[in-house]
Amino acid sequence: MKPFAELLDRLVFTPARNGKLRHLAAYFEATPDPQRGYALAALTGALSFRAAKAGQVRALVESRVDPVLFRWSYDFVGDLAETVALIWPQRPGANRPPDLAEVVETLREAKRDEVPGLLEGWLDALDSDGRWALLKLITGGLRIGVSARLAKTGLAEWRGAELSEIEEIWHGLEPPYTELFAWLEGRAPKPEIDRRAVFHPLMLANPLEDGDLAKLSAEDYLAEWKWDGIRVQLAAGGGQARLFSRSGDEISHTFPDIVEAAGFDAVLDGELLVLREGEVAPFNDLQQRLNRKSVTAKLLDAHPAHLRLYDILHRGEDDLRPLSLAERRDVLEAWYRETLPQRMDLSPLVPFETWDDLAALRAEARQNGIEGLMLKRRDSAYQAGRPKGPWFKWKRDALLLDTVLMYAQRGHGKRSSFYSDYTFGTWRAGAEGEELVPVGKAYFGFTDEELKRLDKWVRDHTTERFGPVRAVAPGLVLEVAFDAVQRSKRHKSGLAMRFPRIHRIRWDKPAAEADRLESLEKLVEE
Amino acid sequence: MKAANSRTEDWLKVTPKGLYCEPGDFYVDPARPVARAVITHGHADHARPGHDAVLATPETLEIMKARYGDAAGRRHQPLAYGRTQDVGGVTVGFAPAGHVLGSAQAVLEWQGRRVVVSGDYKRRPDPTCAGFEVVPCDVFITEATFGLPVFRHPPDAEEVGKLLQARETFPERCLLVGAYALGKAQRLIGLLRAAGYDRPIYLHGALKKLTDLYETLGVPLGELRPVLGLAKAELKGEIVLAPPSALADRWSRRLPEPLTAMASGWMTVRQRARQRGAELPLVISDHADWDELTRTLEDVAASEVWVTHGNEEALVHYARGRGFAARALSLLGRGEEEQEGGDAAEAETPGEGAA
Ligand SMILES: [Zn+2]
Numbered sequence: 074m075k076p077f078a079e080l081l082d083r084l085v086f087t088p089a090r091n092g093k094l095r096h097l098a099a100y101f102e103a104t105p106d107p108q109r110g111y112a113l114a115a116l117t118g119a120l121s122f123r124a125a126k127a128g129q130v131r132a133l134v135e136s137r138v139d140p141v142l143f144r145w146s147y148d149f150v151g152d153l154a155e156t157v158a159l160i161w162p163q164r165p166g167a168n169r170p171p172d173l174a175e176v177v178e179t180l181r182e183a184k185r186d187e188v189p190g191l192l193e194g195w196l197d198a199l200d201s202d203g204r205w206a207l208l209k210l211i212t213g214g215l216r217i218g219v220s221a222r223l224a225k226t227g228l229a230e231w232r233g234a235e236l237s238e239i240e241e242i243w244h245g246l247e248p249p250y251t252e253l254f255a256w257l258e259g260r261a262p263k264p265e266i267d268r269r270a271v272f273h274p275l276m277l278a279n280p281l282e283d284g285d286l287a288k289l290s291a292e293d294y295l296a297e298w299k300w301d302g303i304r305v306q307l308a309a310g311g312g313q314a315r316l317f318s319r320s321g322d323e324i325s326h327t328f329p330d331i332v333e334a335a336g337f338d339a340v341l342d343g344e345l346l347v348l349r350e351g352e353v354a355p356f357n358d359l360q361q362r363l364n365r366k367s368v369t370a371k372l373l374d375a376h377p378a379h380l381r382l383y384d385i386l387h388r389g390e391d392d393l394r395p396l397s398l399a400e401r402r403d404v405l406e407a408w409y410r411e412t413l414p415q416r417m418d419l420s421p422l423v424p425f426e427t428w429d430d431l432a433a434l435r436a437e438a439r440q441n442g443i444e445g446l447m448l449k450r451r452d453s454a455y456q457a458g459r460p461k462g463p464w465f466k467w468k469r470d471a472l473l474l475d476t477v478l479m480y481a482q483r484g485h486g487k488r489s490s491f492y493s494d495y496t497f498g499t500w501r502a503g504a505e506g507e508e509l510v511p512v513g514k515a516y517f518g519f520t521d522e523e524l525k526r527l528d529k530w531v532r533d534h535t536t537e538r539f540g541p542v543r544a545v546a547p548g549l550v551l552e553v554a555f556d557a558v559q560r561s562k563r564h565k566s567g568l569a570m571r572f573p574r575i576h577r578i579r580w581d582k583p584a585a586e587a588d589r590l591e592s593l594e595k596l597v598e599e
Numbered sequence: 600m601k602a603a604n605s606r607t608e609d610w611l612k613v614t615p616k617g618l619y620c621e622p623g624d625f626y627v628d629p630a631r632p633v634a635r636a637v638i639t640h641g642h643a644d645h646a647r648p649g650h651d652a653v654l655a656t657p658e659t660l661e662i663m664k665a666r667y668g669d670a671a672g673r674r675h676q677p678l679a680y681g682r683t684q685d686v687g688g689v690t691v692g693f694a695p696a697g698h699v700l701g702s703a704q705a706v707l708e709w710q711g712r713r714v715v716v717s718g719d720y721k722r723r724p725d726p727t728c729a730g731f732e733v734v735p736c737d738v739f740i741t742e743a744t745f746g747l748p749v750f751r752h753p754p755d756a757e758e759v760g761k762l763l764q765a766r767e768t769f770p771e772r773c774l775l776v777g778a779y780a781l782g783k784a785q786r787l788i789g790l791l792r793a794a795g796y797d798r799p800i801y802l803h804g805a806l807k808k809l810t811d812l813y814e815t816l817g818v819p820l821g822e823l824r825p826v827l828g829l830a831k832a833e834l835k836g837e838i839v840l841a842p843p844s845a846l847a848d849r850w851s852r853r854l855p856e857p858l859t860a861m862a863s864g865w866m867t868v869r870q871r872a873r874q875r876g877a878e879l880p881l882v883i884s885d886h887a888d889w890d891e892l893t894r895t896l897e898d899v900a901a902s903e904v905w906v907t908h909g910n911e912e913a914l915v916h917y918a919r920g921r922g923f924a925a926r927a928l929s930l931l932g933r934g935e936e937e938q939e940g941g942d943a944a945e946a947e948t949p950g951e952g953a954a
C-alpha cells in the first residue's frame with residue numbers, strides 16, 4: 074500500500090498537470106504488476122468491489138474513539154477518509170501491512186458483512202498515510218483531483234504512446250491490465266478486443282458565446298433540441314450491449330431496460346431520458362433511476378428509461394466517425410427505420426433558415442425536457458473531445474430570483490475552512506407575519522474573492538450554530554440562477570429548483586425586497 | 600499542596616485585557632498594554648508591546664527588545680528559570696515550556712495554591728530551547744492549539760528526512776521552506792544540522808534578526824547566508840528559509856523553480872496544507888500534539904484544568920472524561936476563531952505557520 078499511498082499523496086500536493094504526469098510515469102515505471110494495474114484501475118474508477126459505506130467506516134471508528142471527539146475532528150478536517158486515517162488508534166501487534174492487489178482481490182471476494190472486519194485489520198496494520206489511501210479506495214472514488222483521462226495520459230506519456238490508442242482498447246480490458254502494460258513495454262502485441270461493445274470517446278459541444286453567431290452562416294449548420302437528460306453512448310455488438318455515461322463510466326446495470334432493447338450491432342450517441350406516454354419527465358425522475366444501484370421492477374415500471382438518438386458512430390463493422398454529420402444522419406435514419414428498436418427514437422432536426430428564426434424558437438422553448446438547442450456543422454466528422462468550432466450548445470436563458478441567505482455550511486475538501494454551501498429562501502406570509510422558507514441550495518457561481526467575503530459575512534451574522542451549519546440573520550440577498558423549477562414533495566416549499574447557482578451577490582439590496590415564494594410558483598412548468 | 604478554601608477564579612480572573620492576578624495586580628500575557636505584565640514567551644500573541652513593567656525570562660526580554668525596540672516595555676525584570684519573585688504577595692516563578700527559546704510556564708503561588716500558566720508548550724526535545732518541565736499544581740492552564748485527536752505529530756527526524764529526500768530528487772530546484780520567524784526557523788536549522796546537513800542555509804531577510812539573536816544567546820546554527828543579492832543559479836539545490844507570508848510573494852520569483860515546503864503542525868491535514876500552497880508539507884510543530892496535551896494533563900495531575908486557545912471544547916471534554924474539573928477560558932487575541940488566522944506576517948496566528 075505504501076507506493077500507492079505515496080503516489081496519491083504526491084498527486085494531491087503537486088499542483089501542475091505536468092508534475093502529476095511525471096509522478097504517474099515514475100510510479101508505472103517503478104511498480105510491478107499487478108500493483109500498478111490496480112492503481113491505474115483505482116485512478117480511472119474501473120475497480121468494482123463491495124465498497125465500504127461511509128456509515129460502516131464511522132461505526133468502526135466510533136467503536137475505538139470517543140464519538141464526540143471523532144465528530145469534532147471530522148468537522149475540522151472535512152474529509153472522512155483523512156479524519157479516520159489520522160484519528161485511528163492503532164493496536165500494537167497488528168499483521169503485516171497489505172499491498173494494493175491484496176486489498177482489491179480480497180474485497181472482490183468478500184461478503185458484505187466481512188468488509189468491516191477486513192477494514193479494521195488493515196487499518197491496524199497500516200500507517201496513517203496507508204490508512205488514508207486505503208480509505209480513499211475502499212469508500213469509492215478517490216477524488217484526488219486526477220481524472221481518468223489524466224491517469225491514462227500519464228500512462229501514455231510514460232511509454233510515448235498515443236492516448237487515443239489506449240482509449241480505443243480501454244473498455245475491452247480489465248484490471249490489472251497486465252496485457253496493456255506488456256504492450257506498452259514492448260513485450261507483447263497490442264491487445265485484441267471486440268471493438269463493438271466498447272466505449273468510443275464522445276464528441277462534445279462548446280457553449281455558444283456572445284458574438285459567435287455573427288461569425289457563422291446558418292446554412293452550414295443543423296439544429297436539434299438539447300434534451301434535458303444525460304448524454305450517453307449505447308455500444309452494442311457481438312451479442313453484448315453496454316451503456317456508458319459521457320465520461321465513459323459504464324451504467325448498463327442501472328438501465329437494464331435500455332440494454333435489453335439493444336439486440337443490434339451499432340454504436341449510438343443519444344440522450345437518456347425518462348419518458349411517459351411520449352412526454353419527457355422532469356429531470357428529477359431520471360435522477361431517481363441514476364441514484365439506484367439496484368433496480369426494482371417497480372422502479373422500471375414507474376420510471377421507464379428512453380434513449381433519444383442524436384448520432385451513430387458504428388453500424389456493424391463500419392466506423393462512421395470519419396463521415397460528415399449530414400451523412401451520418403442519413404445512416405442513422407435509415408438504420409432506425411430498419412431496426413425500429415424499442416425504447417428509442419430519433420431526436421428530430423429543428424428546421425430553420427436564419428439565426429433569428431432559431432433565436433425565436435429558443436425563446437419559446439419552455440416546455441419540459443428541453444434545455445436549449447444544439448448547433449452542429451453539417452460537414453463535421455465525429456471527433457473525440459471538445460473541438461472548437463463544429464458543435465455548439467445554446468442553452469435557453471436561465472431563470473433568476475432574488476433570495477435571502479438563511480443557512481451556510483462548511484464546504485468539504487478544498488473548501489473545508491469556508492462556509493461555502495448556501496441555503497436560501499424566499500418570503501411568504503407566515504402565522505406571525507412574513508417568514509422565509511428555504512427554496513434551494515447552491516455552492517458555486519462565485520469567485521474565490523467573493524467566497525472569502527461571503528464566509529466573513531456568514532461568520533459576522535451567525536445567529537445559531539449546529540455542527541458545520543450556521544444560521545444567519547436575514548440580511549444578504551443572493552440572486553440565484555436556475556434552469557427550471559418543479560413541484561416536489563420532498564421540499565418544504567413544495568418546489569425544487571433545477572441546477573441552482575449563485576448568479577450575483579446583491580450586497581446592496583435590502584433583504585425585505587427579495588422575491589416572494591409566489592414568484593417562484595409562477596415559473597413552475599406544468 | 601495545601602488545600603485552600605478560596606477558589607482560584609476569585610483571585611485569577613479572565614478580563615478583556617487578559618488573565619489578571621488580583622492580589623499581585625499583574626496580567627499574564629495581556630492582550631493590551633498594562634502596568635504590570637508577566638510574559639511567558641516572545642510570540643506576538645503573548646508578548647505585546649507597550650507595557651509598563653515586564654517580568655519575563657532574560658531570553659524572552661531580549662526577544663521583545665529585538666522585535667519592539669523602545670516599545671518593548673519601560674521596566675524589564677528578568678527572572679531566570681527556577682528562581683522566584685514576590686509580586687504583591689504572590690510568588691511568581693518560571694519553568695521551561697519547551698516551546699521557543701526563553702519560553703516559560705508561569706508558576707503562581709498564593710495562599711497555598713499553585714497555578715501553572717503554561718503559555719504555549721511542547722514535550723518533544725528541541726535543539727534550540729530548554730525542554731518542558733513538569734510542575735505539579737492545583738490548577739493547570741493549558742493551550743489547545745492542536746487539541747483534537749487527529750493531531751499526532753510524527754518524529755521530527757522523519758519530516759526533516761523528507762526535506763533532504765526532496766533535495767536529492769529535485770537537484771535543479773531550490774527548496775523554499777516557510778517557517779515562522781521566532782522559533783520554527785531556528786529549530787528547523789537545528790534539526791537539519793542534527794541530521795548532518797552542513798551546507799550553508801539561506802535566509803529571507805525577515806529571519807535574520809532573531810536568528811542572529813539565537814546565536815548571540817548561545818544557540819549554534821552553523822553557516823547562514825542571506826538570499827539577497829544571489830544569482831538564481833547559486834541557489835539550485837539549496838535550502839532557503841522564509842516566513843510563510845513570503846512564500847507566495849513576488850520575493851520568491853528570484854529563486855530557481857522553488858519547491859515550496861511548509862513547516863507547521865497544521866500540515867497534518869492535507870486539505871489545509873494544500874490551501875497554504877505547500878507542495879511538500881512538513882509536520883513540525885512547536886505546540887504539543889494531542890498525545891502530548893493529554894499526557895501533560897496526567898503528568899501535572901492538577902485537580903483543575905483551564906483550557907485557553909485552540910480547540911478548547913475537545914480538550915475540556917476529554918479532561919472531564921478523565922475526571923478533571925475542566926473549563927474553557929475565552930481569552931481575546933489568541934489565535935483567531937477556528938485557527939484560520941490573520942495575514943500579518945508578525946502575528947503568531949497559527950494559520951501563518953507559527954505552529
Ligand atoms: Zn507561541
Ligand SMILES: [Zn+2]
Pocket residue numbers: 642644645718719908933947
Ligand atoms: Zn500562542
